[in-house]
Amino acid sequence: MKTNKPLILITNDDGISAPGLRALISVMAELGEIVVVAPDAPQSAMGHAITTNSTLYLNKISLEGDSFTEYSCSGTPVDCVKLAVNEILKRKPDLCVSGVNHGSNSSINVIYSGTMSAAVEAGIEGIPAIGFSLLDYDWNANFEPIKTFIKKIVLEVLENGLPQGVVLNVNFPKLEEKDIKGIRICRQAKAFWAEKFDKRKTPQGRDYYWLAGEFINQDKGEDTDEWALENNYISVVPVQFDLTAHHAIQNLNTRNWNE
Amino acid sequence: MKTNKPLILITNDDGISAPGLRALISVMAELGEIVVVAPDAPQSAMGHAITTNSTLYLNKISLEGDSFTEYSCSGTPVDCVKLAVNEILKRKPDLCVSGVNHGSNSSINVIYSGTMSAAVEAGIEGIPAIGFSLLDYDWNANFEPIKTFIKKIVLEVLENGLPQGVVLNVNFPKLEEKDIKGIRICRQAKAFWAEKFDKRKTPQGRDYYWLAGEFINQDKGEDTDEWALENNYISVVPVQFDLTAHHAIQNLNTRNWNE
Numbered sequence: 001m002k003t004n005k006p007l008i009l010i011t012n013d014d015g016i017s018a019p020g021l022r023a024l025i026s027v028m029a030e031l032g033e034i035v036v037v038a039p040d041a042p043q044s045a046m047g048h049a050i051t052t053n054s055t056l057y058l059n060k061i062s063l064e065g066d067s068f069t070e071y072s073c074s075g076t077p078v079d080c081v082k083l084a085v086n087e088i089l090k091r092k093p094d095l096c097v098s099g100v101n102h103g104s105n106s107s108i109n110v111i112y113s114g115t116m117s118a119a120v121e122a123g124i125e126g127i128p129a130i131g132f133s134l135l136d137y138d139w140n141a142n143f144e145p146i147k148t149f150i151k152k153i154v155l156e157v158l159e160n161g162l163p164q165g166v167v168l169n170v171n172f173p174k175l176e177e178k179d180i181k182g183i184r185i186c187r188q189a190k191a192f193w194a195e196k197f198d199k200r201k202t203p204q205g206r207d208y209y210w211l212a213g214e215f216i217n218q219d220k221g222e223d224t225d226e227w228a229l230e231n232n233y234i235s236v237v238p239v240q241f242d243l244t245a246h247h248a249i250q251n252l253n254t255r256n257w258n259e
Numbered sequence: 260m261k262t263n264k265p266l267i268l269i270t271n272d273d274g275i276s277a278p279g280l281r282a283l284i285s286v287m288a289e290l291g292e293i294v295v296v297a298p299d300a301p302q303s304a305m306g307h308a309i310t311t312n313s314t315l316y317l318n319k320i321s322l323e324g325d326s327f328t329e330y331s332c333s334g335t336p337v338d339c340v341k342l343a344v345n346e347i348l349k350r351k352p353d354l355c356v357s358g359v360n361h362g363s364n365s366s367i368n369v370i371y372s373g374t375m376s377a378a379v380e381a382g383i384e385g386i387p388a389i390g391f392s393l394l395d396y397d398w399n400a401n402f403e404p405i406k407t408f409i410k411k412i413v414l415e416v417l418e419n420g421l422p423q424g425v426v427l428n429v430n431f432p433k434l435e436e437k438d439i440k441g442i443r444i445c446r447q448a449k450a451f452w453a454e455k456f457d458k459r460k461t462p463q464g465r466d467y468y469w470l471a472g473e474f475i476n477q478d479k480g481e482d483t484d485e486w487a488l489e490n491n492y493i494s495v496v497p498v499q500f501d502l503t504a505h506h507a508i509q510n511l512n513t514r515n516w517n518e
Contacts, residue, residue, distance in 0.1 A: 047307030
């Protein structure tokens with residue numbers, strides 16, 4: 001019975017035509033009824049951007065009789081989730097999966113990532129959600145080695161759900177399937193990008209900048225996502241959207257703000 | 260001596276010409292040496308977006324002899340902070356302030372906010388940072404009543420710093436100064452936007468959507484930012500960028516991911 005199948009919303013930030021999205025669709029099609037709503041163009045590094053001051057368009061791509069429903073959207077990854085839930089899906093989905101991103105979203109990258117922001121948005125709306133990323137920025141990256149693991153993770157989440165207010169950030173090392181050691185629950189490593197801007201001149205002589213930079217991991221903890229990935233594990237970080245630094249409240253309450 | 264003054268980076272997401280930015284500049288000019296780097300156009304709701312696939316421009320607006328240095332930037336609020344720190348400032352600033360935003364960034368709004376993402380970016384780079392927002396979306400909002408409080412908060416942070424990995428999300432109720440009861444340290448309320456899209460047709464007959472929606476606060480806690488603001492207090496939420504849901508790690512480790 002089609003109605004007994006879980007309803008799975010699929011999105012990404014590399015855009016509707018990205019091979020990573022196609023790989024995710026191929027795995028999800030085995031597990032449930034799927035609806036794809038993805039940006040009509042690449043939206044990497046869009047973070048949790050939403051379109052409030054402009055219009056949004058949806059284009060239905062799938063045809064009558066296709067095995068799943070597919071839309072492209074003119075907005076950001078977060079817009080895709082909002083439009084899918086409010087305008088496309090007939091009921092709240094059982095799961096939202098985002099990716100597979102072409103490139104890492106481990107450690108601090110989670111905060112810049114459109115892939116993860118789409119998953120977080122689903123989480124805010126009460127939908128269990130997972131973002132998947134492969135440590136290979138190549139458009140022609142090989143997603144075959146990770147398909148079995150994606151399926152395993154999704155089945156576990158479909159069966160047992162996720163803790164309230166938590167979505168998963170899953171990163172895969174760039175390895176053959178046989179060389180992947182397994183799945184590890186991790187915390188986000190303390191890392192940052194040491195920015196360098198490449199300063200250039202336009203043909204008209206005006207200065208412009210390209211963002212470049214070097215990833216610096218300061219965190220040697222073996223419970224981090226960076227450690228797991230460097231040691232051939234798949235990292236799974238539970239991510240929350242209550243950003244309160246609860247541990248800092250005591251310190252701040254000792255100060256004299258009102259004097 | 261000019262060199263003894265704290266160096267303060269000022270940015271926002273409403274753009275270089277926003278009255279909220281001008282209000283913040285007027286307060287900061289009394290407290291330190293200031294450098295302004297703000298988007299050349301409004302960038303609200305940009306979240307933690309960065310420009311990785313395109314070029315960035317900086318335009319110096321201040322002239323030789325002006326009392327402070329000011330640039331507009333073609334990128335997002337986070338781009339502004341990165342460019343300021345790497346290309347404009349001669350040393351790491353002592354403080355980064357962002358805003359004053361025209362409109363609330365309390366509770367879940369923190370995650371969509373360009374104002375707060377700029378502050379978070381500064382925090383990631385190890386700079387004490389504060390985002391300020393006034394609960395008034397009007398371009399002609401009155402920022403006079405909150406200036407004394409901004410000064411008080413900034414002086415406290417300049418003197419005593421902030422806990423590591425923490426930036427402040429400060430929201431002001433829309434009130435006369437005499438009606439503001441004081442400053443409260445809070446946690447982020449559990450709230451969300453119940454989206455509604457306004458579906459319209461272009462003059463050519465194509466469907467498009469405007470994001471609308473209703474803010475729903477589910478959290479009655481008197482320690483929340485929403486409670487503080489409704490009760491005429493200024494809310495100060497410590498915000499972190501380690502997004503790990505540490506409390507969920509035990510639960511996830513009880514599961515059979517590798518079987």
